[in-house]
Amino acid sequence: xxxxxxxxxxxxxxxxxxxxxxxxxxxxxxxxxxxxxxxxxxxxxxxxxxxxxxxxxxxxxxxxxxxxxxxxxxxxxxxxxxxxxxxxxxxxxxxxxxxxxxxxxxxxxxxxxxxxxxxxxxxxxxxxxxxxxxxxxxxxxxxxxxxxxxxxxxxxxxxxxxxxxxxxxxxxxxxxxxxxxxxxxxxxxxxxxxxxxxxxxxxxxxxxxxxxxxxxxxxxxxxxxxxxxxxxxxxxxxxxxxxxxxxxxxxxxxxx
Amino acid sequence: xxxxxxxxxxxxxxxxxxxxxxxxxxxxxxxxxxxxxxxxxxxxxxxxxxxxxxxxxxxxxxxxxxxxxxxxxxxxxxxxxxxxxxxxxxxxxxxxxxxxxxxxxxxxxxxxxxxxxxxxxxxxxxxxxxxxxxxxxxxxxxxxxxxxxxxxxxxxxxxxxxxxxxxxxxxxxxxxxxxxxxxxxxxxxxxxxxxxxxxxxxxxxxxxxxxxxxxxxxxxxxxxxxxxxxxxxxxxxxxxxxxxxxxxxxxxxxxxxxxxxxxxxxxxxxxxxxxxxxxxxxxxxxxxxxxxxxxxxxxxxxxxxxxxxxxxxxxxxxxxxxxxxxxxxxxxx
Numbered sequence: 001x002x003x004x005x006x007x008x009x010x011x012x013x014x015x016x017x018x019x020x021x022x023x024x025x026x027x028x029x030x031x032x033x034x035x036x037x038x039x040x041x042x043x044x045x046x047x048x049x050x051x052x053x054x055x056x057x058x059x060x061x062x063x064x065x066x067x068x069x070x071x072x073x074x075x076x077x078x079x080x081x082x083x084x085x086x087x088x089x090x091x092x093x094x095x096x097x098x099x100x101x102x103x104x105x106x107x108x109x110x111x112x113x114x115x116x117x118x119x120x121x122x123x124x125x126x127x128x129x130x131x132x133x134x135x136x137x138x139x140x141x142x143x144x145x146x147x148x149x150x151x152x153x154x155x156x157x158x159x160x161x162x163x164x165x166x167x168x169x170x171x172x173x174x175x176x177x178x179x180x181x182x183x184x185x186x187x188x189x190x191x192x193x194x195x196x197x198x199x200x201x202x203x204x205x206x207x208x209x210x211x212x213x214x215x216x217x218x219x220x221x222x223x224x225x226x227x228x229x230x231x232x233x234x235x236x237x238x239x240x241x242x243x244x245x246x247x248x249x250x251x252x253x254x255x256x
Numbered sequence: 257x258x259x260x261x262x263x264x265x266x267x268x269x270x271x272x273x274x275x276x277x278x279x280x281x282x283x284x285x286x287x288x289x290x291x292x293x294x295x296x297x298x299x300x301x302x303x304x305x306x307x308x309x310x311x312x313x314x315x316x317x318x319x320x321x322x323x324x325x326x327x328x329x330x331x332x333x334x335x336x337x338x339x340x341x342x343x344x345x346x347x348x349x350x351x352x353x354x355x356x357x358x359x360x361x362x363x364x365x366x367x368x369x370x371x372x373x374x375x376x377x378x379x380x381x382x383x384x385x386x387x388x389x390x391x392x393x394x395x396x397x398x399x400x401x402x403x404x405x406x407x408x409x410x411x412x413x414x415x416x417x418x419x420x421x422x423x424x425x426x427x428x429x430x431x432x433x434x435x436x437x438x439x440x441x442x443x444x445x446x447x448x449x450x451x452x453x454x455x456x457x458x459x460x461x462x463x464x465x466x467x468x469x470x471x472x473x474x475x476x477x478x479x480x481x482x483x484x485x486x487x488x489x490x491x492x493x494x495x496x497x498x499x500x501x502x503x504x505x506x507x508x509x510x511x512x513x514x515x516x517x518x519x520x521x522x523x524x525x526x527x528x529x530x531x532x533x534x535x536x537x538x539x540x541x542x543x544x545x546x547x548x549x550x551x552x553x554x555x556x557x558x559x560x561x562x563x564x565x566x567x568x569x570x571x572x573x574x575x576x577x578x579x580x581x582x583x584x585x586x587x588x589x
Binding site: 050051052071072073074075076077079080081083088089090091092093096099100101103104106108109110111112156 | 339342343344462465466467468469471472474475476478479480481482483484485486487490524528529530532
């Protein structure tokens, strides 16, 4: 279990806090989604959990052990991060990109071992991108890149996977594909998955737990169909929505 | 296909070196070159004191080896800098490292002759790359265009400093500084080869061992950190080792630009961007390229043209080609 306790963050030289004491837990085999409008502190919280930014108060612990002061190498063995898809400066093959996930296991003066190559093959098969292996990462679609980055995170063999808006650059079909794949992987591997999303409906369809934040504080936390309500959306996003249920899944849609 | 190409690139320095040994003002047959080399290394048979032997062993061989080592160093530094700065358009020359090293050498030759020339070259080379990097860095990332611009600035500054040294220095020393600055292997001897071997290898070997991490570092600061890389430490190591190799090379043969830009690009086109193969093949190809350029510079006309002129004449058009091909993207993040 990953527990985030009372995280406070402020930017250098600023007086006001961006995060004002956020706490929640994330369970293995579950997808926990952080939901909130632009400027809510969602991305800041994500960067604090992934260790890129330092919070000045609070504690994050994994299975009861505090992990606030780990070296990058040790941290990378607990957390894998799937960034938003992007273009690297050199046209590495998909396989080479996934292989980078092994960086925290490969010594400074060494190159990946046979075992590393096997783990990468397995990660590629799990995500189902075998056909892309030899293709340049710069020449594949946005959805394929996101899957490649998920495979890379898997190759990292870390118990916690963090995804930063994994659907933001994708078309509708790829959004669903990527999230379905993530759900499957989280359950099969018993991973603690934490992601940020923009769309409350996608969050509702694919998450086991939603943490809603606004202005740096937690507004609500719980099962998506219980907490994503008309009044919550009004409060957080300031728009009118109606909630309905189709095939047992609750959805919200805006009143226009 | 890739394997065959890699193999040919890997062997290219030997082939080019052999050609370089029999070409020159004094004709030596290709076979005689092999005979002399075998005689010198294995002592299989006696060929006596023929003039060819002195020309090959005392004049051409140290020059070819030195050119090879310097080419390997510059090309290795080029591929390393391109990787850590995520910028296909940089090399030690563009980032001002060569100019910094040249300034270090010039003040040593001019005024501080008690200091080892390689030491001052290294100090100022490190200083120049640190300035170029610090100027270009904003919000944790180094964008492409600012890095090239800051390299130009640093280069211009140290070139001006060299000019001051030239202006103030004793006229007898001036001539050697001027000639050396143009970049040439005409003063090669076995002593220079020994220095080059020591300095260049102590920079190139660690980079060769760490080469796979260049893949990870080239993904950017935040991503490399999330993948478990101690980015500050590793970047510093790469900068330090590549600067060491460049500083030693510059101290021995002056400023030779563009090699570190061109060679890694050509290798990348032929065998792909994975640094695991790119680094060793760039080292090989850099050696071959430099030996070739130096052979051209000493055989093209009846006198020795500084090799820096040859590399600049090929490098500048190559840079324009890269810029045009990459278009807008080359200047983005």
